Amino acid sequence: MKENIKGRPGNRKPDGRKVQSPNKKPNPVAYEYTDEEYRRLLVKKQTEMEKLLSGFAPVDPIVGMENPYYYRNKVCAEFRKLKNGTIISGRYQEGTHNVIETKGCKIEDQRADAIIQDITGLFRSFKMMIYNEDSGYGLIRHVLIRTAHQTGQIMVIIVTASPVFPSKKNFANALLKLHPEITTIVQNINTKDTNMVLGDRNQVIYGKGYIEDVLCGKRFRLSPGSFYQINSVQTEKLYNKAIKYADLKKKETVIDAYCGIGTIGIVASDRAKRVIGVELNAEAIRDAKINSRMNKIENIEFYANDAGRFMVELADADEHIDVVFMDPPRSGSTEEFLSSVVTLSPRKVVYISCGPDTLARDLKYLTTHGYQVLKITPFDLFPFTEHTEVVTLLTRDRVIFK
Numbered sequence: 147m148k149e150n151i152k153g154r155p156g157n158r159k160p161d162g163r164k165v166q167s168p169n170k171k172p173n174p175v176a177y178e179y180t181d182e183e184y185r186r187l188l189v190k191k192q193t194e195m196e197k198l199l200s201g202f203a204p205v206d207p208i209v210g211m212e213n214p215y216y217y218r219n220k221v222c223a224e225f226r227k228l229k230n231g232t233i234i235s236g237r238y239q240e241g242t243h244n245v246i247e248t249k250g251c252k253i254e255d256q257r258a259d260a261i262i263q264d265i266t267g268l269f270r271s272f273k274m275m276i277y278n279e280d281s282g283y284g285l286i287r288h289v290l291i292r293t294a295h296q297t298g299q300i301m302v303i304i305v306t307a308s309p310v311f312p313s314k315k316n317f318a319n320a321l322l323k324l325h326p327e328i329t330t331i332v333q334n335i336n337t338k339d340t341n342m343v344l345g346d347r348n349q350v351i352y353g354k355g356y357i358e359d360v361l362c363g364k365r366f367r368l369s370p371g372s373f374y375q376i377n378s379v380q381t382e383k384l385y386n387k388a389i390k391y392a393d394l395k396k397k398e399t400v401i402d403a404y405c406g407i408g409t410i411g412i413v414a415s416d417r418a419k420r421v422i423g424v425e426l427n428a429e430a431i432r433d434a435k436i437n438s439r440m441n442k443i444e445n446i447e448f449y450a451n452d453a454g455r456f457m458v459e460l461a462d463a464d465e466h467i468d469v470v471f472m473d474p475p476r477s478g479s480t481e482e483f484l485s486s487v488v489t490l491s492p493r494k495v496v497y498i499s500c501g502p503d504t505l506a507r508d509l510k511y512l513t514t515h516g517y518q519v520l521k522i523t524p525f526d527l528f529p530f531t532e533h534t535e536v537v538t539l540l541t542r543d544r545v546i547f548k
C-alpha cells in the first residue's frame with residue numbers, strides 16, 4: 147500500500163495542535179510500507195542527522211525498529227459527511243482540513259483502527275452530526291484513540307463541539323458491545339474555533355477517564371490531554387539511553403524539564419538523590435504526581451510551570467543542579483531556558499529532541515556558552531515518516547575526540 151505519509155496523523159505538534167499551513171500543496175512524497183523501504187528510510191535519516199549534527203560530535207547509528215509497523219499508540223480520526231449522506235473517517239491531508247479516507251493504516255495500532263471503523267458506522271446509525279468548521283454547525287469534531295502497549299488498556303476520546311451529546315450512554319453501550327476491550331470512554335468538549343484538537347473539559351462516559359501503561363518497569367497513568375510518546379517500544383530504548391548518558395550515582399539533583407506525566411524523571415529517580423520535574427500542562431502534572439505515588443517514589447517533586455520561567459527562578463535562587471534532562475516540543479527550547487541552564491551550570495545536560503533542526507539551534511547556543519556535545523544518538527520513533535528523535539549528551543567538562 148502506498149500512502150502519502152505527510153498526510154498521516156504525525157502532522158500534529160506534540161501538544162496536539164495541528165500544523166498550520168493552509169495554503170501548502172499536498173506533499174507528493176509517498177512511502178511503501180515494506181522492510182526494504184524501511185531500511186532505505188533509516189539510511190536517509192542517518193545521512194540527514196549526520197549532515198545536521200556531526201559538526202557537534204560524531205553521530206551514532208540510528209536505532210531502528212525490528213518490526214516498524216502498527217506502532218502508533220495515539221490515533222486521531224477525522225470525519226466527513228459525503229453528499230450522499232455517508233460518513234467517512236480518515237486523517238487530514240497535510241496543511242489542509244481535507245479528510246482522506248483511511249483504513250488499515252500500517253503504522254497505527256490495529257485495535258484503534260478497528261474501533262474507528264466501527265465508531266464511523268455508529269455515527270451513521272445514531273445519526274450524529276459531523277462538525278463543520280466553516281459553518282460551526284454539528285457535534286462530532288474528532289475521535290482520539292490512545293492505546294497502552296504493555297497493559298492493553300484503551301481510551302476512546304470523542305471530541306464534541308457542544309457539551310450536549312444526545313444518547314451518549316446508548317452510544318457508549320453500543321460501542322462497548324462491539325469492542326469490550328475498551329477500558330474508558332471520555333467526551334472532550336471543545337467549543338472553540340481553534341486548531342487545537344482537545345478542549346479543556348472532559349466528561350467520563352465509561353470507565354476511569356484515563357489509562358495506565360508500563361514503561362521501563364514503572365507504571366504510568368495517562369489522562370486525555372497529557373503527552374505520551376507515541377511509540378512505546380522505541381521510547382523504552384530512548385529513555386534507557388538518556389539515563390545511561392546521565393550516568394547517575396544516587397548523589398545528583400536532577401531536573402526533568404518538559405516532563406509530561408513524569409516518565410523520564412520517574413524512571414531515573416532510583417539512581418538520583420533528588421528529581422525535580424517541570425511541565426506547562428497542569429493535567430499532565432496531576433498525572434505525574436499520581437504516577438510518583440503509584441510507583442512509591444519519594445525523591446521526586448513536580449511543578450506546573452513554564453520550563454523557562456522555572457529555570458530562571460532556580461538560577462535566581464542559586465540552586466545546585468547536577469544533571470538536566472530536557473525534552474521540549476518540536477519547536478525546541480527558549481533562550482530564557484538555555485541561559486538559565488548556563489547559569490545553573492549542571493555538569494551534564496541530556497537533550498532529547500523530536501525536532502533535529504531546533505536541536506541544532508539550541509546546541510549551538512549551549513556550545514557557544516561553555517558546553518560540549520559528547521554523544522548523539524538518533525532513534526527512529528516515527529517509522530515511515532520524515533521525523534527523527536535524537537538524544538544528545540552535553541557536558542561542561544572538556545573532552546578531546548580522538
Ligand SMILES: C[S@@+](CC[C@H](N)C(=O)[O-])C[C@H]1O[C@@H](n2cnc3c(N)ncnc32)[C@H](O)[C@@H]1O
Binds near residue numbers: 410430451453474
Ligand atoms: C516532547 S514532550 C515530552 C514529555 C515527556 N518528557 C515524555 O517523554 O513523555 C514535550 C512536553 O513539553 C511540554 N511543554 C510545552 N511547552 C512547555 C513549556 N514552555 N514549559 C514546560 N513544558 C512545556 C508539553 O506539554 C509536553 O508535555
